[in-house]
Amino acid sequence: MDSEKCGKCGKVATSMCINCKTAFYCSRECQKSDWKCHKTQCRSFEIVSDEKIGRLLRASRDISAGNILISESPIxxxxxxxxxxxxxxxxxxxxxxxxxxxxxxxxxxxxxxxxxxxxxxxxxxxxxxxxxxxxxxxxxxxxxxxxxxxxxxxxxxxxxxxxxxxxxxxxxxxxxxxxxxxxxxxxxxxxxxxxxxxxxxxxxxxxxxxxxxxxxxxxxxxxxxxxxxxxxxxxxxxxxxxxxxxxxxxxxxxxxGLYPTAALLQHSCLPNVSYKFDMKSGFKISVKAAKDIKKGEAFSTSYTHVLWPTSVRQQHLMDTKYFTCNCERCIDPTELGTNFATLRCIGSDEGPCNGFQTQTSKFEFSCNKCPIKVSMEHVNMITGRMNEEVDNLLSLSPNPATIEDLIEKLSPFLHPNHYLLFNLKHTLVQLYGKHKDSPYDTLSIDNYKRKLSMCEEMIKVVTALDPLSIRIAFYTSILLYEKAMCMYEMHKHKYDNIDLNEVKKCLEDAKKIISVEEDLTEGKQLLQKIENALIKF
Known part of the structure; x- marks a missing residue:
């Protein structure tokens, strides 16, 4: 190997590419990325064309979670x-x-x-x-x-x-x-x-x-x-x-930014890659495998917002990218069991059936217990009015009581996990214990249990919608942090039999998830809160 030269810098080589065994390097610094020797057989992907989708990136070999797939500067x-x-x-x-x-x-x-x-x-x-x-x-x-x-x-x-x-x-x-x-x-x-x-x-x-x-x-x-x-x-x-x-x-x-290769990432509401930008290196993008990816799988990210319901995501994709998504979440009326857009069925003149209505076609919602169906136009009208109420309230820096009132008002018409209630609850759990009208020392056992229950419900939702914590890491970390703080306060007040190991695990999970957002001011602030809380344990 002494006669070989490094394929990147030209110095005397001391190691070889672990994939093709034909390219040589002078140090680990010259072979850090997953591109290895930059030869075709060592790339982690290939660019292929699809009649419906167009050009996309497909794994050319099995890839382990955490591997860097693309590292490039913007055009x-x-x-x-x-x-x-x-x-x-x-x-x-x-x-x-x-x-x-x-x-x-x-x-x-x-x-x-x-x-x-x-x-x-x-x-x-x-x-x-x-x-x-x-x-x-x-x-x-x-x-x-x-x-x-x-x-x-x-x-x-x-x-x-x-x-x-x-x-x-x-x-x-x-x-x-x-x-x-x-x-x-x-x-x-x-x-x-x-x-x-x-x-x-x-x-x-x-x-x-x-x-x-x-x-x-x-x-x-x-x-x-x-x-x-x-x-x-x-x-x-x-x-x-x-x-x-x-x-x-x-x-x-x-x-x-426009990136020559990263622009070819396919859309999925359940993406398999994540990416970060290096601000100090001219906004260089690093695309990483968020899970194990099998040979032949397409690399995917999300072009839309995870916390939008299917109908809104689909409309956004059609308006901006001119296609319809058929991923696992989009074809499931319950949105992966979360019921994120599910309505309560109001029943007939004979009374409510206690069923739930999900979107069963592009044009209507259907009940799971009775024959009643509601047009998509009617659903959009109802949820549109509710959405205005939610937006108006949240724009006014509300207190916990006013949010609880609106939750109570909307709950007879919406599944507990509906995205409108989710937005209200996500704000509410952050106010309980911190708002001047409801500091921790004044909360009752019912308040603590209410907050803990909401946190647990929403953690299940975000875990189902973003299982790899790629797109809504901030939301997930906040919920884990608020759950941990609620449990800690309950332990202090001897309200319940709280396991402090579970509190610590919530904080450690929150820290791990928010680390992907630590370059942003909000992410850095939340990470500091979590680290301060961990010191207590």
């Missing part, structure tokens, strides 16, 4: 292409690092777009603001310099990622082509609201940047951007909507 990152904020609020996005800012005090010294600081690290980064800085400085600017709506209407970031991609054809043609090779769902988008929203964004880009550029090109007799028509812009927006992966910054702000 490009940028702010989200959708806006969630209130147009009336004085909020902007830093053009360098994409963090939310509340003032226009700082600006990029070159283009004068809003920044968190004139020395923001993202302003000079060749992979961040540097891509568009010299281009947007020649924009038209706000029409009314003192009107907040006009200012916000110009410094909008929902078009910035598309503009960055468009500018790559000049800045980095190889990256531009790599993005153009991605799926755009152009035909599916034509008659959707996504297409109409993209039209409005394209109009903004044309009026403020592209039309002035075209005039300058004509005047100077040179072409700066060969492609900048509506067709290419619609394709770019389609590529973003189809492939972009959301990235949570430490503060909770969301941005997104």
């Amino acid at each position: 490009i990152i940028g702010p989200k292409w959708t806006l969630d904020e209130d147009e009336e609020m004085l909020k902007f996005t830093c053009v360098g690092c994409f963090e939310t800012i509340n003032t226009l005090y700082y600006k990029c010294p070159s283009c004068s777009w809003p920044a968190c600081s004139s020395e923001c690290i993202g302003l000079l980064n060749s992979e961040l603001h540097d891509i568009e800085c010299q281009f947007i400085k020649f924009g038209n600017g706000p029409k009314e310099k003192t009107n907040i709506k006009s200012i916000k209407g110009y410094f909008r970031m929902d078009t910035m990622l598309a503009l960055k991609i468009l500018l790559l054809q000049r800045k980095n043609p190889k990256k531009f082509q790599a993005i153009m090779d991605m799926e755009s769902n152009e035909k599916n988008r034509l008659l959707t609201s996504n297409f109409k929203e993209a039209e409005e964004k394209i109009l903004f880009l044309e009026e403020n940047f592209l039309n002035p550029l075209e005039k300058a090109e004509e005047k100077n007799g040179q072409t700066i951007l060969p492609l900048k028509d509506r067709k290419i812009l619609h394709k770019i927006f389609g590529i973003i909507e189809t492939n972009a992966i959301y990235i949570n910054l430490q503060t909770g702000t969301e941005i997104c």
